[in-house]
Amino acid sequence: MGLISDVEIGAVSLDRFVPVLGPERVATTLGIAASVREKLHGGAVWNVNSTAVGGGVAEMLPPLLAYARGMQIDARWVVIHGEHDFFVLTKRVHHALHGSVGEGGPPHEVDRALYEATCTANASELALRLGPGDVVILHDPQTAGMAPHLIDRGARVIWRCHIGADVRTPEVDQGWAFLRPYLERVPVLVFSRREYVPRDLDGPRVRIIQPSIDAFSPKNEDMDVDVVRAILAHVGVLSGPCPDRASPVYTRRDGSPARVERVADIVRAGPAPDVDVPLVVQVSRWDPLKDMHGVMCGFAKLIASGRAGDSALVLAGPNVHAVADDPEGPRVYHDVLDGWYKLPPSARARITLAMLPTADVDENAAIVNALQRHGEIVVQKSLHEGFGLTVTEAMWKSRTVIATRTGGIQDQIVQGESGIMIDDALDLDAFANALAGLVSDPDRRRRMGAAARARATEHFLGIRHLLDYAAVIDEMLS
Ligand code: UDP
Numbered sequence: 001m002g003l004i005s006d007v008e009i010g011a012v013s014l015d016r017f018v019p020v021l022g023p024e025r026v027a028t029t030l031g032i033a034a035s036v037r038e039k040l041h042g043g044a045v046w047n048v049n050s051t052a053v054g055g056g057v058a059e060m061l062p063p064l065l066a067y068a069r070g071m072q073i074d075a076r077w078v079v080i081h082g083e084h085d086f087f088v089l090t091k092r093v094h095h096a097l098h099g100s101v102g103e104g105g106p107p108h109e110v111d112r113a114l115y116e117a118t119c120t121a122n123a124s125e126l127a128l129r130l131g132p133g134d135v136v137i138l139h140d141p142q143t144a145g146m147a148p149h150l151i152d153r154g155a156r157v158i159w160r161c162h163i164g165a166d167v168r169t170p171e172v173d174q175g176w177a178f179l180r181p182y183l184e185r186v187p188v189l190v191f192s193r194r195e196y197v198p199r200d201l202d203g204p205r206v207r208i209i210q211p212s213i214d215a216f217s218p219k220n221e222d223m224d225v226d227v228v229r230a231i232l233a234h235v236g237v238l239s240g241p242c243p244d245r246a247s248p249v250y251t252r253r254d255g256s257p258a259r260v261e262r263v264a265d266i267v268r269a270g271p272a273p274d275v276d277v278p279l280v281v282q283v284s285r286w287d288p289l290k291d292m293h294g295v296m297c298g299f300a301k302l303i304a305s306g307r308a309g310d311s312a313l314v315l316a317g318p319n320v321h322a323v324a325d326d327p328e329g330p331r332v333y334h335d336v337l338d339g340w341y342k343l344p345p346s347a348r349a350r351i352t353l354a355m356l357p358t359a360d361v362d363e364n365a366a367i368v369n370a371l372q373r374h375g376e377i378v379v380q381k382s383l384h385e386g387f388g389l390t391v392t393e394a395m396w397k398s399r400t401v402i403a404t405r406t407g408g409i410q411d412q413i414v415q416g417e418s419g420i421m422i423d424d425a426l427d428l429d430a431f432a433n434a435l436a437g438l439v440s441d442p443d444r445r446r447r448m449g450a451a452a453r454a455r456a457t458e459h460f461l462g463i464r465h466l467l468d469y470a471a472v473i474d475e476m477l478s
Pocket of ligand 1: 054055056057059219283284285316317318319356364365368386387388389390391393
């Protein structure tokens with residue numbers, strides 16, 4: 001068995017954007033794609049990352065690559081393989097670049113041997129499959145160490161970093177000190193925000209590209225209220241009388257209709273709120289930086305202060321036993337669960353933890369879609385955030401968002417207009433106050449939701465993202 005595995009991608013036409021954004025933007029994108037295609041001379045554009053499921057990168061690649069393939073660009077996606085120890089190490093690098101201290105602390109010189117062995121093995125295998133002039137986009141720290149090897153084999157390499165910290169700390173410096181040697185000869189470095197570019201890497205090879213969501217995926221496609229309720233009741237997130245409970249239908253990424261099956265492996269702590277209870281929702285990986293525990297404590301404060309109205313909180317994430325590249329998941333989930341058991345019964349009765357099934361990516365996405373749409377308020381109270389696709393997803397769904405003023409969330413929300421940002425994630429009173437203000441004001445929620453939708457449509461859909469990538473590759477090949 002080989003180390004790298006291919007992820008299958010479809011081909012989709014950009015025409016579906018015409019009704020959303022108008023014909024001009026579509027025509028511009030097709031024009032630049034044609035130029036890229038010509039300059040590639042039949043070569044491929046490879047994308048390399050560490051997982052096909054879970055997290056922002058795995059979320060963004062399928063639609064972008066499908067649109068690229070729809071424009072006859074040979075876009076491909078491969079996932080590297082590593083042992084558990086490798087992903088524990090790359091998680092430490094990830095935390096360091098976020099400026100936080102994860103388990104094991106920032107990476108050290110002694111960690112290089114493990115990192116390089118895995119990267120080199122994966123790169124050697126990929127190199128065997130590269131054609132002359134192929135472009136390779138390496139995503140995130142897990143793959144940066146592949147760059148020197150691939151460049152030696154003649155590949156044109158772009159390193160795409162999806163994470164970063166607003167503030168330089170010793171941990172951030174240590175993270176970059178670890179990665180720097182692998183990036184020295186990489187001709188193009190792409191970051192999500194200018195603030196994330198380390199000073200000594202900044203220069204002409206740096207490009208800024210903001211992430212995006214796919215408006216037409218199972219995660220973001222329009223969904224009738226009845227379908228939303230039916231899906232959530234069907235899988236056991238909600239309870240109570242519910243329309244069409246037996247057959248909630250969503251659209252898979254290949255365009256075919258599918259039914260959400262009764263899912264045996266959903267894991268829930270706490271009650272399934274009634275379909276008519278207004279929900280506050282955070283959907284995230286079980287990662288310490290997402291601060292699920294803090295969301296739970298802030299909501300418990302809201303309840304204790306008597307300002308929660310009849311609202312309930314759902315904290316949802318993937319099944320921690322099923323996501324390969326997130327070794328901290330089980331511990332984080334169980335910490336939140338421990339905290340949940342310590343809450344007073346009155347709070348436990350209105351706070352639900354849910355591990356969503358991940359075996360079928362599209363079905364997981366449909367459940368997330370339903371949950372985000374059903375949430376009156378969508379929260380992303382991260383301690384740090386690279387960009388925060390969950391925020392974009394909620395904005396696209398016209399939800400009112402309360403999120404931390406961190407990372408790319410600041411580029412998405414216009415404070416007080418298209419959402420609310422909390423300055424300090426650890427300030428649970430500020431969080432509870434923001435919730436209280438919105439729980440009691442449906443008009444304000446509707447206004448903010450509409451502004452959020454307009455902003456997401458203009459700036460954060462896949463077509464803008466694709467155009468940015470096409471421009472970078474076009475320039476690289478010129
Ligand atoms: N997500 C999901 N299922 C889950 C939890 C999260 O599909 O159970 C998705 C979420 O909808 C979003 C992505 O994972 O599309 C997370 O991206 P984000 O940028 O918010 O954070 P990251 O996980 O990359 O740090």
